[in-house]
Amino acid sequence: xxxxxxxxxxxxxxxxxxxxxxxxxxxxxxxxxxxxxxxxxxxxxxxxxxxxxxxxxxxxxxxxxxxxxxxxxxxxxxxxxxxxxxxxxxxxxxxxxxxxxxxxxxxxxxxxxxxxxxxxxxxxxxxxxxxxxxxxxxxxxxxxxxxxxxxxxxxxxxxxxxxxxxxxxxxxxxxxxxxxxxxxxxxxxxxxxxxxxxxxxxxxxxxxxxxxxxxxxxxxxxxxxxxxxxxxxxxxxxxxxxxxxxxxxxxxxxxxxxxxxxxxxxxxxxxxxxxxxxxxxxxxxxxxxxxxxxxxxxxxxxxxxxxxxxxxxxxxxxxxxxxxxxxxxxxxxxxxxxxxxxxxxxxxxxxxxxxxxxxxxxxxxxxxxxxxxxxxxxxxxxxxxxxxxxxxxxxxxxxxxxxxxxxxxxxxxxxxxxxxxxxxxxxxxxxxxxxxxxxxxxxxxxxxxxxxxxxxxxxxxxxxxxxxxxxxxxxxxxxxxxxxxxxxxxxxxxxxxxxxxxxxxxxxxxxxxxxxxxxxxxxxxxxxxxxxxxxxxxxxxxxxxxxxxxxxxxxxxxxxxxxxxxxxxxxxxxxxxx
Numbered sequence: 085x086x087x088x089x090x091x092x093x094x095x096x097x098x099x100x101x102x103x104x105x106x107x108x109x110x111x112x113x114x115x116x117x118x119x120x121x122x123x124x125x126x127x128x129x130x131x132x133x134x135x136x137x138x139x140x141x142x143x144x145x146x147x148x149x150x151x152x153x154x155x156x157x158x159x160x161x162x163x164x165x166x167x168x169x170x171x172x173x174x175x176x177x178x179x180x181x182x183x184x185x186x187x188x189x190x191x192x193x194x195x196x197x198x199x200x201x202x203x204x205x206x207x208x209x210x211x212x213x214x215x216x217x218x219x220x221x222x223x224x225x226x227x228x229x230x231x232x233x234x235x236x237x238x239x240x241x242x243x244x245x246x247x248x249x250x251x252x253x254x255x256x257x258x259x260x261x262x263x264x265x266x267x268x269x270x271x272x273x274x275x276x277x278x279x280x281x282x283x284x285x286x287x288x289x290x291x292x293x294x295x296x297x298x299x300x301x302x303x304x305x306x307x308x309x310x311x312x313x314x315x316x317x318x319x320x321x322x323x324x325x326x327x328x329x330x331x332x333x334x335x336x337x338x339x340x341x342x343x344x345x346x347x348x349x350x351x352x353x354x355x356x357x358x359x360x361x362x363x364x365x366x367x368x369x370x371x372x373x374x375x376x377x378x379x380x381x382x383x384x385x386x387x388x389x390x391x392x393x394x395x396x397x398x399x400x401x402x403x404x405x406x407x408x409x410x411x412x413x414x415x416x417x418x419x420x421x422x423x424x425x426x427x428x429x430x431x432x433x434x435x436x437x438x439x440x441x442x443x444x445x446x447x448x449x450x451x452x453x454x455x456x457x458x459x460x461x462x463x464x465x466x467x468x469x470x471x472x473x474x475x476x477x478x479x480x481x482x483x484x485x486x487x488x489x490x491x492x493x494x495x496x497x498x499x500x501x502x503x504x505x506x507x508x509x510x511x512x513x514x515x516x517x518x519x520x521x522x523x524x525x526x527x528x529x530x531x532x533x534x535x536x537x538x539x540x541x542x543x544x545x546x547x548x549x550x551x552x553x554x555x556x557x558x559x560x561x562x563x564x565x566x567x568x569x570x571x572x573x574x575x576x577x578x579x580x581x582x583x584x585x586x587x588x589x590x591x592x593x594x595x596x597x598x599x600x601x602x603x604x605x606x607x608x609x610x611x612x613x614x615x616x617x618x619x620x621x622x623x624x625x626x627x628x629x630x631x632x633x634x635x636x637x638x639x640x641x642x643x644x645x646x647x648x649x650x651x652x653x654x655x656x657x658x659x660x661x662x
Contacts, residue, residue, distance in 0.1 A: 127366030202285025218391020229377030422611030429479035533576035
């Protein structure tokens with residue numbers, strides 16, 4: 085996303101708070117006006133002290149009182165402005181995070197699979213924090229700085245136009261220096277933001293797979309990877325910080341030159357009587373106040389460059405194409421029988437690598453369909469298509485005669501129960517995790533489902549039984565226990581269509597036999613899709629689909645396929661070869 089587009093979108097977010105922003109700007113103008121009025125009062129006070137009549141305290145006191153009142157009002161207004169600016173900044177970043185989180189919920193699985201999760205986390209958290217820092221500096225200092233510059237120009241022209249022209253003629257030097265440096269810092273800050281996201285992704289990967297790292301003694305290699313990324317982050321951060329740190333001293337040098345010229349010119353005119361001593365004092369104060377905002381703005385521009393680089397990444401996420409929305413007038417799905425028709429389906433995760441081509445399948449209601457084949461042949465992909473985690477590139481999938489693209493995803497998935505090799509558990513109690521698909525379930529129903537899944541015995545032995553808290557990934561539960569909880573969830577819901585993808589892969593053989601019998605009872609009258617590598621578990625399937633390279637190469641029951649002595653027979657026999 086270009087800088088112009090990024091700034092435009094950022095202004096749209098800020099525009100939601102235009103009323104309090106306008107109030108803050110009004111207070112800022114009043115504050116700047118009072119701040120610039122003080123040097124005039126100081127100059128007049130000095131003129132009273134330097135008059136031929138001597139020091140006239142009666143004339144000085146009113147000016148001192150005005151100075152005190154102006155300073156107090158300015159301090160109060162600046163406190164109120166800071167409160168308002170903080171509220172605007174953190175409200176805007178809250179809105180951006182909300183929009184980013186909402187977009188993540190509707191992003192297609194293809195995007196989430198193709199991007200490292202750590203980078204997405206870094207974008208939503210770290211990049212938005214950097215945006216907040218730059219935005220806070222921008223709204224607090226940029227407007228006040230511009231107002232101060234314009235105000236000081238007016239006051240300087242009112243005091244002495246010639247000296248004011250000298251200041252304005254020398255001003256472009258400061259602007260040129262700021263622009264020259266700021267133009268080179270954006271690219272460096274963008275690189276810093278990207279490298280930070282890469283580092284976050286690597287750390288998350290290392291933490292999430294700590295057991296794998298230790299099991300394969302991969303600690304040293306992981307440290308080497310981290311050191312390499314960390315070194316790159318250090319290098320680009322140092323460059324970005326170095327170039328941005330040049331801004332302030334360079335502009336200060338230019339401003340000091342301007343101040344020196346003003347002092348010399350003012351002294352020359354004061355000697356000739358063109359300006360009073362108090363007026364010169366006021367003018368020097370204005371010259372200092374005039375150049376100071378350029379220092380502040382140059383620092384702000386550096387922060388804003390960093391903020392824009394981070395905002396660009398966040399808005400790129402927010403602007404990503406969402407998943408195909410549900411149909412405006414979806415077809416109703418009632419009393420699902422389980423008739424599935426897949427016609428001429430083509431699908432691939434990437435354009436370069438073809439996967440499923442011209443896939444056709446008809447499943448009668450209540451049939452138990454097993455899907456087997458070598459790794460990468462498209463078994464799990466077919467499940468993803470049935471659940472509409474992905475949509476086919478071509479072709480249609482129908483459920484009870486309804487095209488699933490015309491059915492609401494929620495309605496489709498409420499009628500399908502899944503148990504995968506990868507467990508889905510959330511932070512909460514065992515009870516909450518079992519009842520995830522049926523929140524209104526009673527305790528008796530939950531316990532009965534756990535008994536059918538043969539999970540009741542180990543749950544009962546936990547410290548608080550069904551009220552035991554577990555973490556996001558199941559905490560200290562074994563992989564088999566996690567899988568039993570997922571199976572119990574299915575037993576509780578009892579949907580009309582079942583999908584079992586290596587559902588008992590982490591369970592011991594004795595428990596697996598018991599669960600298989602429970603599954604057999606559950607699958608009676610229900611359409612079931614079973615993905616299995618252990619072919620001994622699918623002997624009772626009504627239809628076995630043998631897949632290879634995205635195509636069905638064989639189809640039939642166990643005995644028929646063995647008799648054909650084809651690809652399935654080779655797969656089956658290879659599992660029992662000595």
